[in-house]
Amino acid sequence: MNAGSLLIRGARVLTLDEGDREWPLADVVIENGRIAAIGPDAGTAWPRPFARTIEGRGLLAMPGLINAHFHSPGNLMKGSLPGLPLEIFMLHEVPPLAPSGDGGRLAYVRTMIGALEMLRRGVTAVHDDAYHVPVASVESIDAIMQAYADAGIRATVAIDQPNIVEYQKYPYLADVLPEAERRAMDDAPRQSTEELLALYGRLIERWHGAEDGRLAVAVSCSAPQRVTDDYFAGLSALSRRHDLPFNIHILETKLQRVLGREKFGKSLVRHVHDLGFLDERMMVIHAIWIDDDDIRLLADSGCTVAHNPICNLRLGSGVMPYGKLRAAGVPICLGSDEMNTDDSVNLWFVAKTAALLHTLATPDWRQWPQPAEMLAALTRGGARAMRRADRLGQLAVGFDADLVLLDLDTVSFTPLNDLRRQLVHCEDGGSVRTTIVAGRVVYEAGRITSVDEPALRAEMRELMAGCQAQQERAGREAARLEPYYREMVLRAAAVDVGMNRWLS
Numbered sequence: 001m002n003a004g005s006l007l008i009r010g011a012r013v014l015t016l017d018e019g020d021r022e023w024p025l026a027d028v029v030i031e032n033g034r035i036a037a038i039g040p041d042a043g044t045a046w047p048r049p050f051a052r053t054i055e056g057r058g059l060l061a062m063p064g065l066i067n068a069h070f071h072s073p074g075n076l077m078k079g080s081l082p083g084l085p086l087e088i089f090m091l092h093e094v095p096p097l098a099p100s101g102d103g104g105r106l107a108y109v110r111t112m113i114g115a116l117e118m119l120r121r122g123v124t125a126v127h128d129d130a131y132h133v134p135v136a137s138v139e140s141i142d143a144i145m146q147a148y149a150d151a152g153i154r155a156t157v158a159i160d161q162p163n164i165v166e167y168q169k170y171p172y173l174a175d176v177l178p179e180a181e182r183r184a185m186d187d188a189p190r191q192s193t194e195e196l197l198a199l200y201g202r203l204i205e206r207w208h209g210a211e212d213g214r215l216a217v218a219v220s221c222s223a224p225q226r227v228t229d230d231y232f233a234g235l236s237a238l239s240r241r242h243d244l245p246f247n248i249h250i251l252e253t254k255l256q257r258v259l260g261r262e263k264f265g266k267s268l269v270r271h272v273h274d275l276g277f278l279d280e281r282m283m284v285i286h287a288i289w290i291d292d293d294d295i296r297l298l299a300d301s302g303c304t305v306a307h308n309p310i311c312n313l314r315l316g317s318g319v320m321p322y323g324k325l326r327a328a329g330v331p332i333c334l335g336s337d338e339m340n341t342d343d344s345v346n347l348w349f350v351a352k353t354a355a356l357l358h359t360l361a362t363p364d365w366r367q368w369p370q371p372a373e374m375l376a377a378l379t380r381g382g383a384r385a386m387r388r389a390d391r392l393g394q395l396a397v398g399f400d401a402d403l404v405l406l407d408l409d410t411v412s413f414t415p416l417n418d419l420r421r422q423l424v425h426c427e428d429g430g431s432v433r434t435t436i437v438a439g440r441v442v443y444e445a446g447r448i449t450s451v452d453e454p455a456l457r458a459e460m461r462e463l464m465a466g467c468q469a470q471q472e473r474a475g476r477e478a479a480r481l482e483p484y485y486r487e488m489v490l491r492a493a494a495v496d497v498g499m500n501r502w503l504s
């Protein structure tokens with residue numbers, strides 16, 4: 001008997017491998033966290049007894065979903081904000097004058113709450129671009145990593161820490177702000193390149209490959225306009241040296257298109273390309289206000305683009321040119337982005353929204369996103385962005401055993417006409433019965449098995465009560481600064497940038 005062995009006997013199996021192979025009835029054999037065999041009699045033929053057998057009748061086995069873009073620090077804020085454009089939204093998300101940071105326990109519980117919501121909905125891996133307000137620390141980083149270790153989800157985590165003065169990240173803002181506000185921003189805490197790279201060094205040493213490879217590290221510059229040149233270069237070198245994914249938000253808003261022209265005299269995609277940093281390790285997040293030249297550069301670099309359609313709609317950022325990116329051969333993955341811009345971490349909704357949104361781009365229905373490509377973006381696409389495409393995102397022998405079992409006797413699949421279409425257009429996560437990460441059952445029959453979820457939820461409510469004063473202070477500060485940001489946003493909105501990604 002192998003303590004780490006598990007048999008799923010007689011399930012319908014959707015492998016989502018490159019050939020999109022499907023078994024009407026098959027066994028999945030799992031040993032030591034990997035898929036050891038798949039096939040109609042794989043379990044019967046297996047030479048060793050199993051530690052556990054799950055009867056698969058009436059269930060669908062498929063790869064777990066991968067949330068390719070997420071910021072766990074937003075987990076406290078689901079439902080808290082009205083619809084706002086990114087630049088005003090960020091006044092609440094990362095208050096530019098925040099005086100003090102998160103405590104370790106708050107960061108732990110906050111991360112955990114999001115991880116558990118994902119496991120419940122069949123998300124087995126998350127690519128977390130974690131920011132720290134106002135500065136990153138060993139304590140706040142370790143709290144996040146420890147939460148992912150304990151939750152049992154697979155996680156690749158970056159430190160997303162801008163390190164330039166707030167008003168330098170935007171066009172016009174320095175001119176619009178009163179002198180006193182500018183001076184306060186000059187004095188706000190920022191971390192040096194040396195300090196941040198030292199934190200990365202420790203993060204890699206302590207956590208990269210931890211939990212038998214379940215936890216990993218990515219680098220992040222947040223966005224090219226938010227970091228110093230030497231820090232940007234240091235991150236790029238780190239990404240190459242350790243083959244780490246490099247997270248970068250590019251051209252999420254029209255204002256950023258204007259900024260590229262004002263600050264660098266070119267598109268931000270071309271700017272990153274000209275610096276020599278645009279490569280296959282990069283996961284370019286959003287890529288909405290991109291032009292044809294940008295699309296060519298993205299395609300040539302081999303990077304992956306993370307599409308977050310619900311977040312983009314929530315913040316009115318515009319619509320990513322999905323069809324053009326796909327036609328250029330740019331690999332696409334899907335993300336929820338954070339809980340204050342999606343308000344849930346439901347990747348089923350993300351896929352459905354993406355599938356529907358891009359029908360607006362063309363009357364040629366043959367160009368519209370198809371269910372199979374949405375499912376691939378949710379799985380193999382995310383694995384590629386995490387630089388784990390050779391072992392994650394499909395049910396295949398030798399791959400990590402990250403999978404979900406869905407009950408086919410639910411409203412989503414009754415009657416069952418087309419499995420892939422119903423996964424994208426009918427399923428909402430409610431059919432997920434079992435979630436398995438690295439061969440370990442972490443959610444089943446309505447219960448998280450790795451930690452005491454009700455206790456964590458209760459603690460979250462308690463911690464939130466303690467945060468109220470700080471949240472109110474941040475709200476007042478955002479309200480004070482908002483008129484200046486509003487002026488900046490409206491000024492940028494009026495500029496002709498030679499393209500339009502809004503409907504109007």
Ligand SMILES: [Zn+2]
Pocket residue numbers: 069070071129249285337338
């Ligand atoms: Zn983001």
